[in-house]
Amino acid sequence: MKLIPDRGFMLRYVVAFACLAVPVVGVQAQEAAPISNFTLDNGLEVVVIPDHRAPVVTHMLWYKIGSADEDPGKSGIAHFFEHLMFKGTTNHGPGEFSARIAEIGGRENAFTSYDYTAYFQQVAPSELEAMMEFESDRMRNLVLTDEVIGPERDVVIEERNSRIENSPQALHGEELNATLYQNHPYRIPVIGWMHEMEQLNRADAVDFYDRYYAPNNAVLVVAGDVDAETVREFAEETYGKVERGPDLPPRIRPQEPEQNTSRIVEMADERVGVPSFSKRWVVPSYTSADDGEAEALDLLAEILGGGMRSRIYQELVVRQGVAASAGAFYQGTSLDDTSFGVYGAPRGEATLEDVETAIDAEIAKIVEDGVSADELEKAKTRAMRSMIFARDDQSGMARMYGATLTTGGTVEDIQEWPDRLSAVTAEQVQAVAGRYLDQRRSVTGYLLPEEDDRS
């Protein structure tokens, strides 16, 4: 509870997102009312996603503040603040909100990413207004004393110890990103650098709260067995009473310079059992891309390494047998330029170099010869199918809307996504592969058992 997802999970989740961006109106038209999207007078944007299949409702409040918005030297404050939101307010004692959710058999969680911080509860519809009362209360009435701050800082430090410092995979991943991004704050871990986390204090927390926690910097997403008018009425009664905060400047972060070098990040650690290889590039996101490029990158990731039907999996794992696992990913849901990556771990006598050579060859084939009409169609179909499965997941649906709306996208972007995906041509997929997956601007990671040699 109230922890950020670990990197691996986050990765899979975000990748899944790209394939989850469903045409909600089109597909659900027969069974549910259309999605509503409106804004309260104080600037809070509201999205209501009716889903009457079960008497349950997902209530998520998303803030347009993530780790990439932090001031230099204050890494970790966004995630630390997410923890502080579970402390008491002037109206409710510490733990009272969580106790209420437990009591009514609901569940809750929260997470922080580069671009957003979100809080959610899943409860019976009759409890929705109570959730809104609690959530809108902690938007402004948090009690931030040194007695609250100090012990919770110890908690996030311990969280970093257990999730990052104890994991060579996580440590290596951090330095891969710190190398991949030369200027953009995506190079800094969401949880923060340890030496900066240790310095976070009450003044930092109060400043952060006053700057970013306000209705005009948030998006409320409610999915489930409820209608839009009820949500609007409850929202006016609760969130609507919170005063608008100061206007925030546009979220302009330092962007990447032109990259001219290929880089390698190598780490050997006695805790590593099996070596692994990865390669990453900075590529456009759905928000920063020119028309069609993000959709093409999504399909490229799918064709190249999206599961067992993909080229990389078929060639390395099935045919050559050099890899125990291998694939590709694209983190498309992102405010600024994001990452595209490939990865693999050798099997048997094969070396990391064998894995890298085989993956490089698969990329080169697409750059040189493109993809076939047939595999492009199948990749589109797989993406559509994963969307159909996704319909069953109410909180996943809410999450997709929240993540999109807090990274520069709109409800329409989500609804038009299937059409835009369908329109991608084989030439576009080949073009983005050639344009972005250039070895001369890639970052390669080798994670090795201690004393091992990658050759």
Add this chain to the structure above:
Amino acid sequence: MKLIPDRGFMLRYVVAFACLAVPVVGVQAQEAAPISNFTLDNGLEVVVIPDHRAPVVTHMLWYKIGSADEDPGKSGIAHFFEHLMFKGTTNHGPGEFSARIAEIGGRENAFTSYDYTAYFQQVAPSELEAMMEFESDRMRNLVLTDEVIGPERDVVIEERNSRIENSPQALHGEELNATLYQNHPYRIPVIGWMHEMEQLNRADAVDFYDRYYAPNNAVLVVAGDVDAETVREFAEETYGKVERGPDLPPRIRPQEPEQNTSRIVEMADERVGVPSFSKRWVVPSYTSADDGEAEALDLLAEILGGGMRSRIYQELVVRQGVAASAGAFYQGTSLDDTSFGVYGAPRGEATLEDVETAIDAEIAKIVEDGVSADELEKAKTRAMRSMIFARDDQSGMARMYGATLTTGGTVEDIQEWPDRLSAVTAEQVQAVAGRYLDQRRSVTGYLLPEEDDRS
């Protein structure tokens, strides 16, 4: 004129500094009055270094503002602003100051680094007060209109084009630093990233000027044929009339996290004739080091690769003949943790790998077996000698004081440096080599001709 020194020069200069830190009072006691150091009421610190061997005076004004103090996304503003300082003020038209210097047969220059920006003129003593008038005038009275800003931005962009974009060595060096520093702004080039330089505007310049250009953020260094009382009198009459600026917060920049990976930065370019190898580490500076470590790092650089007597040169160039050039450097004069590096270029049939292997072996020898009492003594003597030669360079002396005082050091630090250097033991040199030159946290650079292979 008014350009930052190119990276190569900067490097040699800063390295020279470490060996130039002379005991001015001790050595010059017989021939010159002692150095004076005082502060005006408005906060301007003044250092006077009498040198009566010739009728010439060096006037340098140093600001405690460098590229590492820039706001995120505003890279290049410190250097850009150095250019703008040569435009007109409300009292003197554009170019008037420079014309006056040329007319009287003087010379001038300016430079920007990570930690400071400095302006200097060398003129006859009779012109010193006039220089102070001009320099104190442009501290506050600059005319910053769009007509001034636009064309000068084109000039610095062109400067970046000619010095960096046209030089694979410079591009590669930029990305080495961007990889070496994962969090500290030393990862960003002093001249700025091109895409950010292009966005710098009048508001940025005015904000920068008002924040950093004030007597209480500057150090005046006057060396030459002049006495302290005269300098004080002139300074009171000119700089003394400039109002104190707002108090600035301490210069606390984001510091480096613990580094866990070894990294490689490779670049191939058709403009590269001969391949080259380099390796860098983040190490303490004179300001950030614990007692004695910076002096030990200085002597380590000298013993390992400081010229033709050094181990690396003797082994690689003279004995094995695998390198055409090779050496080591330590950039000790720095506000925050800085760089220690080794480098080499192969000769004849030798490869980069041969050079790297041989340099690594020299480092390993010192880590394992230490240095001899004899070579430590000789290294200390060489450092002292370079200091004796340095006495002849009036502007070099002024520069040493300015750089030290704007990176957290004091006049006493410079004067006590020879004693601190003498006190370094062989064990301390071995200890810093073992502690800091760890391959597992190094960044290695390979700069290659296009199509070449480093193996």
